[in-house]
Amino acid sequence: MARPSSKKVTKSRGVRARRITKKRKALFLDRDGVINRSAPKHEYVTRIEEFEFLPQTFDTLRRLKDAGYDFYVITNQAGVARGQATHDQMNTLHEYLATEFEREGLVLHGVYMCPHQDEDDCLCRKPKPGLLLQAMQEHELDPADVVFVGDRETDMQAAKAAGVRGILIPGEAGISVVLDKLLE
Numbered sequence: 001m002a003r004p005s006s007k008k009v010t011k012s013r014g015v016r017a018r019r020i021t022k023k024r025k026a027l028f029l030d031r032d033g034v035i036n037r038s039a040p041k042h043e044y045v046t047r048i049e050e051f052e053f054l055p056q057t058f059d060t061l062r063r064l065k066d067a068g069y070d071f072y073v074i075t076n077q078a079g080v081a082r083g084q085a086t087h088d089q090m091n092t093l094h095e096y097l098a099t100e101f102e103r104e105g106l107v108l109h110g111v112y113m114c115p116h117q118d119e120d121d122c123l124c125r126k127p128k129p130g131l132l133l134q135a136m137q138e139h140e141l142d143p144a145d146v147v148f149v150g151d152r153e154t155d156m157q158a159a160k161a162a163g164v165r166g167i168l169i170p171g172e173a174g175i176s177v178v179l180d181k182l183l184e
């Protein structure tokens with residue numbers, strides 16, 4: 001069996017040490033109106049053909065990746081509870097989303113979706129903080145290292161309830177407006 005050369009070992013140790021010392025932060029992203037264009041009111045984005053990335057999404061996320069952020073999607077999709085979309089359709093859509101991130105040199109670390117509607121009285125539908133708390137628990141994230149970007153007041157309420165910083169952006173404005181706030 002070939003042994004790794006000593007040079008190689010030294011190099012990989014160096015990389016590992018750097019990863020440990022530089023702690024990454026987490027950017028939680030609402031989906032519709034932040035990453036992609038929202039559907040018209042009372043309609044839902046349920047298919048790949050309907051999924052339109054907003055301009056600057058990937059350029060912005062690449063800059064934030066370089067600044068130390070990892071990405072997670074936090075989304076309400078009541079269309080599932082209302083019978084306008086299936087779990088399978090949403091899974092397919094979110095696999096596509098992860099693939100597009102990868103194609104753009106990015107990693108999507110998780111997609112957290114609430115499939116309920118208000119009447120279900122669940123713990124995950126924003127403005128409740130359930131999805132954010134779940135993501136933080138599963139990925140061992142410290143609330144101090146998390147920022148949630150959304151285009152609705154309910155996103156900000158969820159951020160507050162989860163104890164993380166919230167940044168409200170005007171819907172469809174494109175996520176690049178957060179750069180001023182996150183890159184200093």
Ligand SMILES: [Mg+2]
Nearest residue numbers: 030032033151
């Ligand atoms: Mg939204």
